[in-house]
Amino acid sequence: MRAAAARRTRRRRARAVVGLIALTSCGAGWVDPDSPSSAQSTTEIGGSDEYDLVYSDEFEDGRTFHEGHDPRWTAVNKNDYTNMALHFYHASAVTTSGGALNISTSYSPTSFESAEDDKGFVVMTKRRKPYSSGMVQGWGKFCFTGGIMEVRAKLPGAGAVGGLWPAMWLLGSLARATYVGSTDWIWPWSYDTCDRSLQPKQEINACEPEPHFGLDGYTGRGAPEIDLLEAMPGTGTMNYGLKKPYFSASYQVAPGKPHDRPIEGKRPQPGQWYEKGLKYGRNVSMNAFFYGEELKHKAKRDSYTADAISANRPIGDEHFDDFHVYRLEWQTKPDGMLLTWYLDDELIFELPPEALELTGAKMPDEPMHVLLNTAVSSTWGFPAPCPPGCDCTCYDCIGKVADPACSCGMPEGLCAMLPAFYEIDYVRVYQNPDDDTHKVGCSTDTKPTAKFIAGHKERYFDAYNGETKPLHDQIVGGGKCKRDADCGPESACEAKACACAGDWLGPHCRAYRGFDDVVWEHEQTLGFHAPFVPASLGRAAVVLSTSLAATLAYHVLKRREGRQ
């Protein structure tokens, strides 16, 4: 209790200092000043503790999310190499309008040069993706460990038309989605036991006495995944009476169950799958349609299975026509670890640690970042198996209808429905001030990531896509303008360029600053002679010791895998 009180005081003091610097009445460094007073705290649905708002984004209009534009998010501008994606992610597909984040998905083909492996050599190959869509990642910016996350969103398109794969999810800091080199042997590991047969499959494992990069010895690390929502629109009824549209709430972990796995689409045999302690809400059923997958690598000893412990909940048109609140309660206290998903405060799914005894995987305790995206994939809501006589290799629209040559392999009505907009009214994260396992930061005292990422930074950007580092420095002003109103609050248009003032950032000064109240690296580097490395990856100076091309070529080879 004493310790908790001291911590509370420390946090209050930190906040007081922040308040003085920022001259605002707001608390934590990541809280959006537009969050209403009613949103400053929340009470656990699964308990009675009161939590404080530690991060929010209310998505005021006029924001953009290209590299360096925003302190909270980066909209990736690259091909998606995962999950048989039929889209290219454009940073311009993500805007804010009507007080919400707006991720547009359209039929808008993109041709690009893809770096592909040919017998160990990188060959630039012309590729084309028929759809354009958007993904924002909080990677390297805002991360948290433990707490409550709420997302109020309206799903894109129509409940009855398949083809889109909107998602809101969390991923451990050590992996960056769509950058496949960062996810191999890292995603979705959550395992802290030394098992020699699994050691080659988990890069940071509990067998290693001296892993370097500021990591603790004999400690297994990785990047687990928590999906608040992955929505499956469409019509029809699946096995066991599950009607589309529905959404899945999942925890994805490695190691997965290696043998005697349930058959996809069929319920598991007794004792075959995770069941201990799992609780399903009303109208919710276990997900028999995705048990995870094998992540195949060249050598069998490097290949591993990832499991999805997942539940499905039918939804209706109202989830595509109106806003609803999706919520995760993520408890990280050693004696009370728990994951609980809610929709509009109604229980969806509860996952306690006992459920994981099947494989020995751990409950998530890594710092995680938020991702919001809409994917288009032939593996999600497209006719499957491929209808007889259909070649299922083209997915083009001609105006509002499918190209007749492609239509047999496409969901009905997809072309007519596009463009579609995934709107997110807010993202809010709350933490319990009395729980010292709840932390803000991408690299914390107990789960450092900064040095590992800095030491492997080539994995977190795509040199073949013209990128030169994982994240760009924050842009402050300089956006084109004609009048002051073209620039954000407190800012002015000077010589046709926005000049930011106060706490406003981005080219048009419309993004509110954000920062961690506690910089854990101070503690981490205490006693070292090396200079303090700031959390911001954009500024981390690192000498590349390996050949970039060789490393990338190696990873390109394995781009196929990775359901991230």
Ligand SMILES: *[C@@H]1O[C@H](CO)[C@@H](O)[C@H](O)[C@H]1NC(C)=O
């Ligand atoms: C979303 O943004 C697009 C432009 O990218 C715009 O055409 C559309 O109207 C916006 N949608 C909403 C719901 O504001």
Ligand SMILES: *[C@@H]1O[C@H](CO)[C@@H](O)[C@H](O)[C@H]1NC(C)=O
């Ligand atoms: C939920 O279940 C109830 C019956 O328990 C049923 O009447 C209702 O239609 C179901 N709702 C959905 C969205 O499936």
